Amino acid sequence: MSDVSITIIDREGQKHKVEAPTDMSMNLMELIRAYELVPEGTIGICGGMAMCASCQIYIINPNTPLPEKGDEEEAMLSEAFFVKENSRLGCQIPITEELDGLEIQIAPES
Secondary structure (H helix, E strand, O other), rough: OEEEEEEEEEOOEEEEEEEOOOOOOOOOHHHHHHOOOOOOOOOOOOOOOOOOOEEEEEEEOOOOOOOOHHHHHHHHHHHHHOOOOOEEEHHHHHHHHHOOOOOEOOOOOO
C-alpha cells in the first residue's frame, strides 16, 4: 500500500494538497484533523461515530469510487446544516487507494 494524494479545500476556501496513508485505517475526518485544517474541537466532535455531522464535507469530483452511505450517515445528514447533494460525513469514508486524486471541501461550521 502507498500514500494517496487528496486535495482539501478548507472553510476559508484555501486548497491543501495532502498525502494520506492507506495503511493506517484512517478516514477523511481524521486526515483533516491530522493536517490541522480546522480549529481544534470543531470537527469529529462525536469521535467519528456518525452522530454529529461536524465532519461534513462536499465531494468535488463525484466520479471517485466511495463507499455507499449507511443508515446512520443518511440520518445525520438529514438533520445537518448546509447539506448539498454531494455531502458526506468524512468519518464514514476510509482512506483507500481508490481515493487518489479525490478533491473535497469542508462544509461550513454550523
